[in-house]
Amino acid sequence: MSAPAHITASASWRSDFPALHQKVHGRPLVYLDSAASAQQPASVIDAIARYEREDHANVHRGVHTLSHRATEAYEGSRDRIRDFINARSRSEVVLTSGTTESINLVAQSFCRPRLQAGDKIVITHLEHHANIVPWQLVCEQTGAELVVAPINDRGEVELEQMLELIDDRTFLIAVAHVANALGTVCPISRIVEHAGARGIPVLVDGAQGVPHLEVDVQALGCDFYAFSGHKMFGPTGTGVLWGREELLDAMPPWQGGGDMILEVSFDKTTYNELPYKFEAGTPNIAGVVGLGAAIEYLQAIGMQNIADYEHDLHTYMVSELKKVDGIRLFGEARDQASVQSFLLADIHSHDLGTILDHQGVAIRTGHHCAMPVMQRFGISGTARASLAFYNNRDDVDRLTAALGKASEIFA
Amino acid sequence: MSAPAHITASASWRSDFPALHQKVHGRPLVYLDSAASAQQPASVIDAIARYEREDHANVHRGVHTLSHRATEAYEGSRDRIRDFINARSRSEVVLTSGTTESINLVAQSFCRPRLQAGDKIVITHLEHHANIVPWQLVCEQTGAELVVAPINDRGEVELEQMLELIDDRTFLIAVAHVANALGTVCPISRIVEHAGARGIPVLVDGAQGVPHLEVDVQALGCDFYAFSGHKMFGPTGTGVLWGREELLDAMPPWQGGGDMILEVSFDKTTYNELPYKFEAGTPNIAGVVGLGAAIEYLQAIGMQNIADYEHDLHTYMVSELKKVDGIRLFGEARDQASVQSFLLADIHSHDLGTILDHQGVAIRTGHHCAMPVMQRFGISGTARASLAFYNNRDDVDRLTAALGKASEIFA
Amino acid sequence: MSESQTDMQDLYRELILDHSRNPRHFGRLSDATHTADGINPLCGDKLKLYLRVDDRGRIESSSFEGSGCAISVASASLMTVTVTGIGIDQAESYFEEVTQRLTSDRTEVSSDSSYDKLQALDGVRAYPARVKCATLAWHALHSALENKTTPATTE
Amino acid sequence: MSESQTDMQDLYRELILDHSRNPRHFGRLSDATHTADGINPLCGDKLKLYLRVDDRGRIESSSFEGSGCAISVASASLMTVTVTGIGIDQAESYFEEVTQRLTSDRTEVSSDSSYDKLQALDGVRAYPARVKCATLAWHALHSALENKTTPATTE
Numbered sequence A, B: 001m002s003a004p005a006h007i008t009a010s011a012s013w014r015s016d017f018p019a020l021h022q023k024v025h026g027r028p029l030v031y032l033d034s035a036a037s038a039q040q041p042a043s044v045i046d047a048i049a050r051y052e053r054e055d056h057a058n059v060h061r062g063v064h065t066l067s068h069r070a071t072e073a074y075e076g077s078r079d080r081i082r083d084f085i086n087a088r089s090r091s092e093v094v095l096t097s098g099t100t101e102s103i104n105l106v107a108q109s110f111c112r113p114r115l116q117a118g119d120k121i122v123i124t125h126l127e128h129h130a131n132i133v134p135w136q137l138v139c140e141q142t143g144a145e146l147v148v149a150p151i152n153d154r155g156e157v158e159l160e161q162m163l164e165l166i167d168d169r170t171f172l173i174a175v176a177h178v179a180n181a182l183g184t185v186c187p188i189s190r191i192v193e194h195a196g197a198r199g200i201p202v203l204v205d206g207a208q209g210v211p212h213l214e215v216d217v218q219a220l221g222c223d224f225y226a227f228s229g230h231k232m233f234g235p236t237g238t239g240v241l242w243g244r245e246e247l248l249d250a251m252p253p254w255q256g257g258g259d260m261i262l263e264v265s266f267d268k269t270t271y272n273e274l275p276y277k278f279e280a281g282t283p284n285i286a287g288v289v290g291l292g293a294a295i296e297y298l299q300a301i302g303m304q305n306i307a308d309y310e311h312d313l314h315t316y317m318v319s320e321l322k323k324v325d326g327i328r329l330f331g332e333a334r335d336q337a338s339v340q341s342f343l344l345a346d347i348h349s350h351d352l353g354t355i356l357d358h359q360g361v362a363i364r365t366g367h368h369c370a371m372p373v374m375q376r377f378g379i380s381g382t383a384r385a386s387l388a389f390y391n392n393r394d395d396v397d398r399l400t401a402a403l404g405k406a407s408e409i410f411a
Numbered sequence C, D: 001m002s003e004s005q006t007d008m009q010d011l012y013r014e015l016i017l018d019h020s021r022n023p024r025h026f027g028r029l030s031d032a033t034h035t036a037d038g039i040n041p042l043c044g045d046k047l048k049l050y051l052r053v054d055d056r057g058r059i060e061s062s063s064f065e066g067s068g069c070a071i072s073v074a075s076a077s078l079m080t081v082t083v084t085g086i087g088i089d090q091a092e093s094y095f096e097e098v099t100q101r102l103t104s105d106r107t108e109v110s111s112d113s114s115y116d117k118l119q120a121l122d123g124v125r126a127y128p129a130r131v132k133c134a135t136l137a138w139h140a141l142h143s144a145l146e147n148k149t150t151p152a153t154t155e
Ligand SMILES: Cc1ncc(COP(=O)(O)O)c(C=O)c1O
Pocket: A258, A280, A281, A282, A283, B035, B036, B097, B098, B099, B100, B101, B128, B130, B131, B176, B178, B179, B180, B205, B207, B208, B228, B230, B369
């Protein structure tokens, strides 16, 4: 890809995002915090407002026109999600409030009823708290054990050691597709291959996978895949749990309420079929409509184009960061998404964050909800710049210039 | 209140709701389905869009300007909710995805760890599935028993009989503030008084209470109060669990993830303080911003004005419905909110719904997620017209006229 | 007569109203070989379908019980009339025909003349929220013939 | 010098940078009578505060350990300097003073001259996201004096 092509493409993508066109502390905003939450294209914001102004009613429960339109819009988004991740059927697409709820659902509904004391859940040292704490809770509830696969200094999973940890007491393996603090792309297919041969299900935390990679759950071969709308340019309060139909079918419901039942009486309650069994109560209808619009937007660009563009931009960012005096990079995996953690001299990440913000550059600082990663590297936090397809080389240059200012102040 | 005053007030309120100003099947929409999901004023829709265009970032975790603005907006809504229901402190205001999640949270986090086989949870025959199924699930998990207080033919809770069911094995009482299928306002203070004297906590399902009544949780004297944003003119995917601080404090977290922890390590995880302990993961930030705007809107009108206006309109609706040949009303409680179930001759509610929709009149039909109520009356469903402050007498007249058409078709 | 009322009468045709008021084959079949439950969670329509299939795969008799809206009852009634006396393969192809006809925009009329009566259901196509009512009994038929044990729904 | 850099130097005043680089009273107090943990979940600032209070309620000595940003370390260092040698009542009123001063728009300067040094923290007011860093040590002080067992946070 030649430089001018990038610039053209990215400029047109960037113009679709209203939030990017503002000044912060008098400087044009450089938003490098998409891994925490991405901005939304106008088409998403407008789809939601249009839905609320014209079509809103409760779903699944009404014969009147608005209710029917709302249901079509909501279920239409489910179809789009199915297509986007290539799920076998729409029954496998459970709508949740986010990755966190998706993972908790699996912990409580898939694991808790069947986990025995002494069983193991295997995760990695790279995980976000959302892929740690739900397992800690269910282990506490059942006497199972949480086993953690180590990572190396580049921030890569030590695959051989991980595979050795997997034995016949392993009940489930839960691993990030892309690690949020370090950007590492994990070797899902190797893990799935090993686990599959032993009949051990694999959950993939795809919160950072879906925004950066083309995801095909059937090709990945995993059993559960969890992700959030707000990391993929859709609204907060939306998320997905994809699961294999056989597994979802065999799970008891998680929450009780409307929509997840076929029949309720005080003697006997019959649960609804998939995916509704796991969708108790009025869902985030407007949010899901927005998520559908976000996917439509992403599909128009093409996830492979996004991945290529970001790879190139990330390479540029790394090379520019390396020129900054006193920089230390964290996360130098051979396969890494466009997320980069770093520290500058002995400046605390939090101070860096404030100084950069003052230059209009928004980065995330701290532990990134991945404290064990910080413990692994013996630090309390990092500064993290995460790139989306709406960022460009100019953003990277503004970042490195702002780091220069930080060095001056703390000189 | 004199009739012209109503008309003037309601007309101006009505004009704030974009969705009401459209035609359905060629007729101006008459929206009588607010109990399923209410429409939103333009101020809510615009607040969300403005948030997404200008302020969006993840909350609680960032030092940069947008993250700070997003956090202020999100936490500002919490303060508004605290004020709206008169909670003692913001620590007591847990943000959820809706009433359903709020109730499931209490069932799983308050009840499940402590319920013993033989303990009882007392509910009423009026409840929505969201206030039945979570208790059925936790009873199944623990061997506790679900006990149901009867209702009379008017749809009122048989209070004396209910109080007799409460004994020293009663662990919790869960009751609707306002019943969704029949509109009954339940005698919360009588129940709370009786339960309080015995140290039994009371959860109030306020999904239909908050849109119609002035709610003061301290004056009500209950222990938990659950409600949804979308029933109170705010967005779907938002809700609240209010709980007494002492109770919430003593409960283990429900879901694990980011934001609900202070520190995570593989040895020991320390949970965050209230209310964050119960808010795992990225919340529905935009939705909560919208909920704050909805409360601002409601407070400007005043809940007491709303209750008065609706009471008057409901009285009118009941008297007009009673003039319709072959009408049967369900729910004639002495204290009833502006929700009315009915059937016409032997026309199935579903057919009524379609015929009315064709006249531009949107009502809900079926079991309203309250199958036990239907079983109690020996019917499979009702037609339900629910009024909000944006409805007026003209809407009621359109309803009765449309019922006339239905009689013609099924003559 | 208003325009909207005309439309309505395309949905509630005479034949539909007749079958909904006087459903044929209503009741229990004590010697059924196949049964299935159908539930439409949206509106609470519920039915139980009974079939007696003989050795050669012919549906000797059929009946249904349950409660539902005019459309679902009429559709169930019309269905039992249609499938009684035919082979299960042909019944399955009716299932295909009816569900496709009602859920797609296909308007061509089946060449099969025994489909005539079922055309009374065509008015439902203009009411997408009601299509599930019309197809419920047919889904139950399909379940019964496939010997499924979970209730058929129209989701 | 750009405008924004000037502002920044109001936050990162010389005194702040000095105390953050060379924190006073840093380390463990083996004979502490009061301790408290402080955590700022936002950025991961963590400190442990030690106080030795004598019989008459005077803070004989104080120290802190932990890691944090320049603001939180400087604030903790300034705090220990301020409270060493004063009575716990006066320490509590400093807590009130500092937290109010940083979280409200109040700008009048305290008449108390020993507050002078603490004015170095005033630059934080323009950075609402950082106020919690500056108040963390003070919340820990308050907890320690109240003998609370859960970690102080700035939420
Ligand atoms: C009385 C009552 N309780 C609970 C609920 C469930 O609310 P939600 O679907 O918003 O979770 C509803 C609304 O459907 C209701 O009316």
